[in-house]
Amino acid sequence: MRILTVRGNPRKTGVSQRLGDIFVNGAKEGGAEVWDVDLSGLEISPCMGCFSCSAGENGACILRDDMDDVRKKFSLADAIVCISPVYFYSMSAQMKCFWDRCFPFIRGYDFDSQKKCVVNETNFDVKRKKFVTISVASGRLKGSFEAMSHTYEVIAGAMGFEYVADIRRGESPYFGILGERAVRIRKILEAYKEAGKQLASTGRIAAETVATAELQLTESDEAFAANSKIFWQLHRNKKITQEVSDCVRYDPRILLNEMCRNFIPQRAPERASIKFVFTDKNISRTIVIDHGKCEVQDCGCGADLTIITDSKNWCDMMAERKDILKMISQKRIILEGNKRLFAGMKKFFGMGGL
Numbered sequence: 001m002r003i004l005t006v007r008g009n010p011r012k013t014g015v016s017q018r019l020g021d022i023f024v025n026g027a028k029e030g031g032a033e034v035w036d037v038d039l040s041g042l043e044i045s046p047c048m049g050c051f052s053c054s055a056g057e058n059g060a061c062i063l064r065d066d067m068d069d070v071r072k073k074f075s076l077a078d079a080i081v082c083i084s085p086v087y088f089y090s091m092s093a094q095m096k097c098f099w100d101r102c103f104p105f106i107r108g109y110d111f112d113s114q115k116k117c118v119v120n121e122t123n124f125d126v127k128r129k130k131f132v133t134i135s136v137a138s139g140r141l142k143g144s145f146e147a148m149s150h151t152y153e154v155i156a157g158a159m160g161f162e163y164v165a166d167i168r169r170g171e172s173p174y175f176g177i178l179g180e181r182a183v184r185i186r187k188i189l190e191a192y193k194e195a196g197k198q199l200a201s202t203g204r205i206a207a208e209t210v211a212t213a214e215l216q217l218t219e220s221d222e223a224f225a226a227n228s229k230i231f232w233q234l235h236r237n238k239k240i241t242q243e244v245s246d247c248v249r250y251d252p253r254i255l256l257n258e259m260c261r262n263f264i265p266q267r268a269p270e271r272a273s274i275k276f277v278f279t280d281k282n283i284s285r286t287i288v289i290d291h292g293k294c295e296v297q298d299c300g301c302g303a304d305l306t307i308i309t310d311s312k313n314w315c316d317m318m319a320e321r322k323d324i325l326k327m328i329s330q331k332r333i334i335l336e337g338n339k340r341l342f343a344g345m346k347k348f349f350g351m352g353g354l
C-alpha cells in the first residue's frame with residue numbers, strides 16, 4: 001500500500017509531530033511505502049481562485065511550486081493520512097492551503113447512484129482512496145474537534161474516499177507533563193504505532209485502537225480546567241498564586257515540569273537527582289540533572305536528595321507562604337540525603353520560595 005502522510009503542523013517539537021512520526025513508523029513496519037510530506041517545510045502558495053485548473057480538458061494550476069510533486073503523490077496514493085493541530089477549531093493554515101490546492105483534482109459533479117447523493121468527479125490515478133485523519137488539540141472543550149471532523153467528513157464523502165478513522169487527540173500538553181514513561185501515555189503512543197501498522201497491513205484501523213489513541217488523560221473536566229490554570233499562570237509570570245497552588249493538589253507533577261522548564265544550568269551542579277515523594281497522591285518522581293539537562297523521570301531508584309511531603313505543603317513552600325525551616329522542623333517536609341542540594345534549589349530552578 002502506498003500511503004501519503006500530509007503533515008500540517010508547523011511546530012516540530014509538538015505532539016502532532018510525535019504522533020505522526022510514530023504512525024509513520026508503524027505504517028512502514030506494516031509494509032507500506034510511505035510518502036511523508038511536511039507542508040510547512042515546502043513552498044506551497046495559497047490558491048488564487050483563478051479556476052485555470054478547471055478550464056478545458058487539460059486545465060492546470062497556474063502556480064508552479066512544491067504542490068506539483070505533492071499532487072502527483074496524492075493522485076497515486078492508496079491512502080491519505082492528514083495530521084494537523086487544531087487551530088481555532090479547525091485545521092492549521094498549512095493544511096487548509098494544501099486542500100485548496102487540491103482543487104485541480106475536481107472535474108465537476110457526479111451523482112452517486114448507490115449513495116443517492118451528489119459527489120465530486122475526480123481525476124485521481126487511484127480512485128477509492130483510504131482516508132485517515134489525526135487531529136491534535138490542547139483543549140477538552142466539547143466542540144474542539146467538531147468543525148474539523150465535519151470538514152474532513154465532507155471532503156471524504158465528496159472525493160469518494162473511504163474514511164477509515166478520524167483520530168482526535170485532546171489534552172496535548174499532558175504529553176509533556178506526564179512524560180513518555182507514564183503508563184497511559186505509553187499506551188496511547190503504542191496505539192498510534194498500531195494504527196499505522198493496521199492501516200498498512202489491513203486497510204483498516206480497529207475501533208479499539210482509535211479509542212486507546214483518544215484516551216483521556218485527566219479524570220474530569222474540572223481537573224483539566226484546574227490544571228490548565230497552572231500552565232497559563234506559570235507560563236505568564238512564573239508566580240505561584242494561591243489559586244494555582246490550590247489547583248496543584250490535582251497533579252503536583254505539573255509543578256515539577258515547570259521547575260525543569262525554568263532550570264538554569266549554569267547555576268546547577270553537573271549531576272544531581274532529586275526525588276519527590278508526594279504522600280497525599282501516592283506519586284513519586286525524580287528530577288534528574290545531567291550536564292545542563294533537566295528532566296522529570298518516574299524511576300523508583302535512589303536519589304541524592306529525597307523530599308517527602310504532601311502536594312499542599314510543597315505548593316505553600318513554592319509560593320513562599322510558609323517558613324521553610326519551620327516546615328522542616330515540624331516534619332511537614334522531610335529531607336533525606338544531601339541537604340545542601342536542597343539549599344541550592346532556588347538558585348537553579350529560579351522560581352518559588354525554595
Ligand SMILES: Cc1cc2nc3c(=O)[nH]c(=O)nc-3n(C[C@H](O)[C@H](O)[C@H](O)COP(=O)(O)O)c2cc1C
Pocket residue numbers: 009011013014015016017085086087088089090136137138139140144172173
Ligand atoms: C493559533 C492556535 C490556535 C489554537 N486553537 C486551538 C483550539 O481551537 N482548540 C484547542 O483545543 N487548542 C488550540 N490550540 C492549541 C493547539 O491545538 C495545541 O497546542 C496542539 O498541541 C498544537 O499542536 P502541536 O503540539 O503539534 O504543535 C491552538 C494553538 C494555536 C497556536
